[in-house]
Amino acid sequence: xxxxxxxxxxxxxxxxxxxxxxxxxxxxxxxxxxxxxxxxxxxxxxxxxxxxxxxxxxxxxxxxxxxxxxxxxxxxxxxxxxxxxxxxxxxxxxxxxxxxxxxxxxxxxxxxxxxxxxxxxxxxxxxxxxxxxxxxxxxxxxxxxxxxxxxxxxxxxxxxxxxxxxxxxxxxxxxxxxxxxxxxxxxxxxxxxxxxxxxxxxxxxxxx
Ligand code: GRF
Numbered sequence: 001x002x003x004x005x006x007x008x009x010x011x012x013x014x015x016x017x018x019x020x021x022x023x024x025x026x027x028x029x030x031x032x033x034x035x036x037x038x039x040x041x042x043x044x045x046x047x048x049x050x051x052x053x054x055x056x057x058x059x060x061x062x063x064x065x066x067x068x069x070x071x072x073x074x075x076x077x078x079x080x081x082x083x084x085x086x087x088x089x090x091x092x093x094x095x096x097x098x099x100x101x102x103x104x105x106x107x108x109x110x111x112x113x114x115x116x117x118x119x120x121x122x123x124x125x126x127x128x129x130x131x132x133x134x135x136x137x138x139x140x141x142x143x144x145x146x147x148x149x150x151x152x153x154x155x156x157x158x159x160x161x162x163x164x165x166x167x168x169x170x171x172x173x174x175x176x177x178x179x180x181x182x183x184x185x186x187x188x189x190x191x192x193x194x195x196x197x198x199x200x201x202x203x204x205x206x207x208x
Pocket of ligand 1: 008009010011012013014015088089090109110111124177181
């Protein structure tokens with residue numbers, strides 16, 4: 001059984017999707033054993049508490065540099081024997097030493113079809129504002145491994161979602177969460193825990 005550590009900064013609806021999937025027995029060979037929040041007021045912490053999951057708060061302002069913060073994060077992950085890290089709306093920048101230590105063991109969810117609307121500055125509602133501005137008919141979500149390049153790691157699963165004529169950034173964000181993020185994130189984590197993801201270069205082969 002692999003220990004899953006989930007990193008959060010906000011509402012934690014993706015964390016909730018993972019918890020619900022685990023309860024339904026859909027995270028095969030994995031258990032969420034730790035939640036790390038970069039904000040003490042993250043509602044995700046309540047979700048952890050309500051489900052008896054250990055949590056830690058790591059505030060960036062308590063560390064002199066991104067490297068120091070990343071070392072503290074690695075220490076917490078290692079102390080808790082975390083095998084796989086899930087970034088579920090984690091908004092604090094971490095150094096490349098984290099993906100170096102956890103090579104192909106950090107999974108992120110991005111609310112667009114990478115390589116569209118991703119990289120620096122594309123977070124939260126900005127992603128959906130950009131998609132609507134460009135007038136795309138399809139957006140979606142991507143689950144990928146984290147490497148040293150922002151949103152550049154090997155892609156595990158992508159799920160397209162239709163854009164409606166009357167969408168606002170908020171309505172599009174919600175539809176992408178419901179129809180894509182909350183489904184493909186638990187699926188990818190389960191596949192990982194079962195050892196079914198093989199990384200070949202920048203491609204991920206899913207061994208079903
Ligand atoms: C999600 O849209 C996710 O794709 C992005 O951050 C948001 C987190 O939302 N990385 P939540 O905290 O899981 O509700």
